[in-house]
Amino acid sequence: MTPAAPMLEADRLALRVGSRWLCCEFSQQLVAGQCLVLLGPNGAGKTTLLHTLAGLREPGAGRVLLGGRPYAGWRALDAARFRGVLAQQQPDHFSSTVLETVLVGRHPHLGRWGWEGPEDERVAREALDSVGLAELAGRDILTLSGGERQRVAVAALLAQAPQLLLLDEPTNHLDLHYQIAVLDLIRGLADRGRGVVMVLHDINLAARYADQVILLDGHGGVCAGARDEVLQAGLLSRAFGHPLRRYELDGRTTFLPD
C-alpha cells in the first residue's frame, strides 16, 4: 500500500443483482480516520454495496480498490488482516462458547497449523470487555439474547483488529443504550485512525456518526459525498419516500418525518 492511497476506493462502481442494476456509477474514497455510512430504503442494495466494497462479491461495473489495489491483487488472508466485516446476521448452528466465537477473529493472524495462544486469548477477552461481555466468556452462544449475540460479533471483529471495518447494521438487535455504546466504540476507532464503513437504518444515527454518506434511493440513484452535502431534507425525502424535515437541536442535526 502506498502511503498516499486511500484505504478504500470505489472507482466508477455500479452494482447489479441478476439483470437488475441497483445503482448507477459513482466514485468515492475513504481515508483513514473517516467514517462512511451507507443509507437507503429497504432493498436499495446497501448490503450488496457493503459486500462489494468488502470484496465478497464482484462489482457489476467499475472497480473497488483496497489500500490502492484491487481485491484480486490481495491474498485472502492479507486482505482479512487489513479489512474486517461484520455480517448482518449471525447464523449459529452449533454450540460454542462466547470466547471461542470471539477467537474466530484471530484466524487471519494464525498460520495454517497455528493454535490460538495466550496473546490471542488476551486480545479476545479485551474485545469482550470493551463490549461489556467479559463475564459471558464461558457461555454457550446459543443461550445468548439477540443483542448479546450482536455484541459478541462486534467483539470478534475487534479481535480481528483490521485497519478498515465494514459493518452491516451494527446496531441490529441492540437497545438504545447499546446502540450508542457500540457506535461510540466504532467512532472511537475511526478517530484513532482506522477506517469505518457501515450500513445504518437510522438517519439520525448517520447524522451523528458519519463523515461521509452514500445514499441509495432504491431506483438506481446514488448520492455520495460529505455528510452535510448528502443529508438534506429534499434528497432524503425522495429516497425514503416520505417527507422529512431538518431540525438543529442543541447543535445536532436531526431529521423528523412530517
Next chain:
Amino acid sequence: MSTARAQLAHVSLSAGRRRAWAVIAGLALAGALALVWALAAGELDIPARSVLGALFGGEQGMAADVVRHLRLPRAVAVYACGGLLAMAGALMQVLLRNPLADPYVLGVSGGAAVGALLAMLLGLAPMLVDGAAFAGALAAMLLVFGLAHGDGSWTQTRLLLTGVIVAAGCGAAITLMLALAPDARVHSMLFWLMGDASGATRPWPALVVMVAGLAAALPCARELNLLARGELAAQALGVQVRRLRYLLYVLASLLTAVAVTLVGSVGFVGLVVPHLVRFVIGNDQRLLLPAVALAGGALLTLADTAARTVIAPLQLPVGVLTALIGVPVFLFLLARHQR
C-alpha cells in the same frame, strides 16, 4: 452477576484443550480395549492374554490362527469403517451447516446400495458386489455434484435438495430390486442394507483411507470451524470458501463410499458419534475430527462384536446394534445436556 457465571468466565482456553486431549487419549484406549474384546470373543473364547500373545508374542496354535487370520482382519476393517463413517458425518454436518446431517443424506449410500443389490440380484461374486457398491457410490457422488453445481451457484440448499432427491430415487430402485429378487437372495440383500460386516475381510483399504482422510482434513480444520459458523463470515476472514466446500464434499463422500462398500449402510454411527463427541469436547474440528474417528471406530467395533456374539451362532446385522446402542446413549446425553 452470579458467581457461577464469573467462574465460567475464567475457564481458560488451555484447560479446555487439555481436557479434549485427555478425552482423545481415553477414546484411543477404549478403541484398543474394544479391539481386544473383538479378538477374544466368539464361538471359541480366547483369553485376552492369548490374544495379546498371538498379536505381539508370536504365539502359535489354533487360537492364535483364529485371532490373526479370522478375527483381526474383520475387527480392523470394522474399526476403520466406524472411524470413516463418524468422520464423514462430522464433515457433512459442517458442509451442510446442519447438525442433523449424516454421511448418507446426499445419496452416497443409496448409490452404493443400488450397485451392491444389482450385483447381488445378478448373482455376482462378493468381490464384484463390493466393486459395484463402490462404483454406485461414486456415481451418486458425481451425479449430485454435477446437478447441484449446475450454473455454478452450488448453494447449500441446492446441494441438499439434489442429494435428498437422488437418495430418494436410489430408495425407489432399491425397493424395486427387493420386490423382483428371488426369495433366496432377499435375505442377504436386506443384511447388506442394514449394514453387515461379515464380508469385511480386507482391513487395509479402510485403514489407509481413514488415515489419509484425517491427513487431508486436519490442515484445514480451523477453516472448517469458520465455515461451520457461516459462509460469508468465513470468506471475510480469508477462507477460500468454494474450494473448501469442494474438498469437504469429495472427502466426506469418498470416506462414506469406502465404508459403505465394506460394511453396508450402517446407520447412526455417522450421525450420533459426532454429536456425542461434540457434547463432550466442543466443536473445534482440530480436536473433533480425530476424536470422532477414534470414537466411531470404538463404537462400531463394540457393536460388531456384540452382533457376532449375543445370539451366536446366529449373527445380527451390525447396523441394528449401532442403533440399539446409539439411540439410548444419545437420548441420555441430550437430556443431560439441556440447561
